[in-house]
Amino acid sequence: MPSRRQIREAAVQFLYCSDLEGGAPAADYRNTFWELLTESDRRRLLHSTMRALEHICQGRLDRLLELSDRSPQALARLSASTDFAILKHELQLVLRYESEWTMQYNICRKIPVHDADQETAVTQLEVALKKLYAIEHDLSAARNRFINAIDDQPQLRNSLEPVTASIRRLQRISDRVRMLEKPENFPDQTDLKHLRESHVDLIELRRDADSLVDLVLKHKAEVDKSLAEIITNFAPERIDPVDRAILRLSACELMTRPELSPNIVINEAIDLAKKFGSNDSGRFVNGILDQLAKS
Template identity: 30%
Template sequence: MKSRPSPAVSPLSSTAAVKRPAPLPAWRNSSSTPCSGNNTYYSLFSIAMLSRNQIRQAALQYLYAASQTPETEQEGIWDILMEPFRGDYCKLKAKAVSGHLTRDYPDKLRLFITRARETADKLQQDPLTLPVRDQLQDLLTKEGEFNAALLRLKKALHEDPANDKGSLSAACDAAQELNTALMQMRRRLLDTLKDFPAYNAIWPSLISSCRKLQEINDRINCLIHPDDRPSLAEIKKVVEAGRDADELYREAKTLGEDILRRRDGLDAAIDSTLENYSPERVSAIDRAILRLGAYELLHRKDLPAPIVISEAIRLSERFSSAESPRFVNGVLAGISKTEHPA
């Protein structure tokens, strides 16, 4: 193995990736390479390729960060790595809440305010209706708070779209908390109205307006409990994004931590293939890529070696130096030959 300099670019920065033709993988002309007519082979891998790439890249970033961080401080690595994914989910949720899920809220709120005040005026002379009037006043106050929360959410979406300052997630959480409170208050009001049958003639318009607002809050509530309205198209994209982020975290964390547990054995396999090259000279990012590749070659028998090597080469092209792809190719090809001799 020829010696080579350490990467001159910042590891794990896509902007630092060297734009160059990919070197031919060691398995390009191997008999294990599927023939061009074997479409089933390629389609099976392409179905899950995007998700698999995301998981592997997240695990790679964890391996690199762990190699640069004292063990006592590694607990927070995943929180940092998942910030972009959670930020995307938060942005998607904020757009839904402040946009199409509440698009008709202002008009329905104005109508409810009018009807609530008219109802309160009609009940003013009857002291027994004080519970209804008090609940109406509390509900109007809470509606005002919710409306203000939606405005703050729109402002945060404009000023902090990536949630870098945390203001977007805070505004989103506040809106959802008020949304839940409103749903509970409206239910209590509707139950209270049943205790005053003498006024059944004036309740219908108030109840109708109240239920129309409740429909809006139900939509937002589906972001927390999507099974309540599984057919609501507006919710589907947001819910799936949240589930994808959670799944990515679980899968990448499991993969990354399993690799670290097997680190000594993987490093031994890597170092045994180095010829005229000191293990200490392998850069941190290349070591992380090689550990990931070696793990898949040695412990993932369901993954064909050609695919593992090719994916590792692509990672090195994106995250390491110009010499890295050839280096990674050579090391992993050596491990593959040892594990699967011809």
């Protein structure tokens, strides 16, 4: 029987992966999500990876067009002084890698692995995805260098905020793409190996995790409203996506499941934040949920 920890980890990862700007409804991603967790056949796993990639990248084109529209003005601003030459170069690198990523993504999409019984197509997609992930690493590094450099130039922050915002939105998509490269970021693989050995347990894990996700999605508006009463200048997109998923899950349980001890829910949320979030996630999640439990 799957543990409550396993169920909550799976639910948080689903909420994180499926909560996309401009993306399809979360429910559309559900089958693909579980295939990524449980599939062992090489070809079917690659097929699931591509379906997940296509889901995650919905909305990316709009963000990319937004960046393209905003970049000329930003480049003109950076060209005004030689002091900003490095920043200008970093932004140009970002734009170049964005273009390379898009071209490589389209190459991946054209490989018909779902129709192929031949080893050739499977190998081609593995190689193409490996190249896509390599570009992704370079792209993310260039984005981070640009954003960090802007933080060191307060006189540029306001004028470059539009292009910086577009880059941050694209990076949020990239963070999810990198989960496809690093499946260990999904719930613990040891747990899944054990669960795969018992078909009943795996069915129960999906049933219970899906039920928990459905509860969160059903009360999402109500949960966000309650969080907004606690978090100053609350806007979901301003909160780290992992923290957001954990907060929504745990806040929903605090608000809709009175049979659960608030202390247990909060402690479990802290554990999730420590495993999946940043160094500050545990304290942040603890503070918000503690206030919510007392309200």
